[in-house]
Amino acid sequence: MDAPHHEDGSGQGDARAPLAPYNGGTNCEEGDGMSKWECTVCGWVYDPQVGDPSQGIQPGTAFEDLPDSWVCPECGAPKDMFEELG
Numbered sequence: 001m002d003a004p005h006h007e008d009g010s011g012q013g014d015a016r017a018p019l020a021p022y023n024g025g026t027n028c029e030e031g032d033g034m035s036k037w038e039c040t041v042c043g044w045v046y047d048p049q050v051g052d053p054s055q056g057i058q059p060g061t062a063f064e065d066l067p068d069s070w071v072c073p074e075c076g077a078p079k080d081m082f083e084e085l086g
């Protein structure tokens with residue numbers, strides 16, 4: 001009557017492999033969520049990873065963080081002539 005309490009394959013057979021870790025909440029945005037923006041006038045693309053050294057914009061500067069005085073280095077179009085790339 002004093003059999004050790006072994007649960008041998010009865011009941012708790014939940015031996016499924018764990019799922020791959022779910023990276024919670026990360027959408028499939030590129031980089032740090034900084035988008036490229038394209039000049040609708042000349043097609044020049046602002047890449048936040050590059051910035052715009054010609055106007056003193058450091059690499060890693062999001063388009064949204066560019067000063068209002070910033071203009072397209074190619075054609076001089078203002079920021080509101082730019083369109084966000086998906």
Ligand SMILES: [Zn+2]
Nearest residue numbers: 039042072075
């Ligand atoms: Zn332009």
